[in-house]
Every structure is written in structure tokens, then in C-alpha cells.
Amino acid sequence: MYYPKFIYENLPYAYFLVCAYLLAFYDTWPVYTSAGLLYCAGCITLVTRSEYRRLDRRKDIENNPAKKNNLPEWLYEYLPYGYFAVAMVIVLKTTSATLQFIAFCLMILALRNLLFRMNNRRKAKSLF
Structure with a gap:
């Protein structure tokens, strides 16, 4: 099935938005399950696209960060x-200031890792 590029490229982000909406406004277990499945679908889509579109195709294992940290590739991704x-x-789900600060730090760490990956997986600039 063919989708227009605008819809195809933004579909994982639509999954994330629907997931956030469900978590913010509803409080039942079926909704939590649906939100979790939507989040997983968005993550799987983004990781699969990233792997398929990589321009830096890892040829040497020593430059693979997952191998340096002894993490399985799927966990690293x-x-x-x-x-x-x-x-x-x-x-x-919490009102504790300490836990919310920890959550903020986790968000920054996640964003940092994703931005570094996006930058590092592009083809290196050539001098010629």
C-alpha cells in the first residue's frame, strides 16, 4: 500500500501524539495498553527507518558504540x-519534585542520544 510522503514520514510522530493524548486524559488499563502499543509501534518504525537509511554503514566493529559498551544492538537502539x-x-503520574527532576534529566539524556545518533549516522562531509 502506498502512502503520500507527508503521511509516511510523519506517521511515527502521530503515534507518539496519540499515545501522549491517551496517557494525559484517560486513566484505565486498556488505555495504558493501547498507549504502550502505539509508543512501541512508533519506536520500531523510527529504529527500522534509521537502520535502513543509514549512510555510515558500519563496516568495522571497533567504531560500533553498542560493542564498546557491551550492549546488545537492539538494546542500544x-x-x-x-x-x-x-x-x-x-x-x-507523580508529583514529587525529585522524581520530576529525574524525569527531566532522563528526557535530556534521551534527546541528547537521539540527536547524536542522527548527526553521526549521516555521511561524513568530504573535502572534495
Whole structure:
């Protein structure tokens, strides 16, 4: 099935928006399950697209950050999304200032990791 590029490119972000809406305004277990499934679908879509579109195709293992940290590749790819999910649950479901500060730090860490990955997975600029 073919979707227009505008819809195809923004679909994972629509999953995230619907997930956030469900978590913010409803408080039942079926809604939590639906929000979790939508979040997982968005994460899987983004990681799969990132892997497919990589321009830096890792040829050498020593430059692979997952191998340097002894993490499985799948865990390394999904870790920032896990940080962000935990942070959002803490923000939405607690009122403790300490826990909300920890959630804010987790969000910053997730955003930092995702931005570094986006930058590092592009083709290096050439002198010629």
C-alpha cells in the first residue's frame, strides 16, 4: 500500500501524539495498553527507518558504540526511547519534585542520544 510522503514520514510522530493524548486524559488499563502499543509501534518504525537509511554503514566493529559498551544492538537502539517513556510516566503520574527532576534529566539524556545518533549516522562531509 502506498502512502503520500507527508503521511509516511510523519506517521511515527502521530503515534507518539496519540499515545501522549491517551496517557494525559484517560486513566484505565486498556488505555495504558493501547498507549504502550502505539509508543512501541512508533519506536520500531523510527529504529527500522534509521537502520535502513543509514549512510555510515558500519563496516568495522571497533567504531560500533553498542560493542564498546557491551550492549546488545537492539538494546542500544531502543534505550533512548525507553528513557523517554520512563520519564513521561514519571512526569504524568507523580508529583514529587525529585522524581520530576529525574524525569527531566532522563528526557535530556534521551534527546541528547537521539540527536547524536542522527548527526553521526549521516555521511561524513568530504573535502572534495
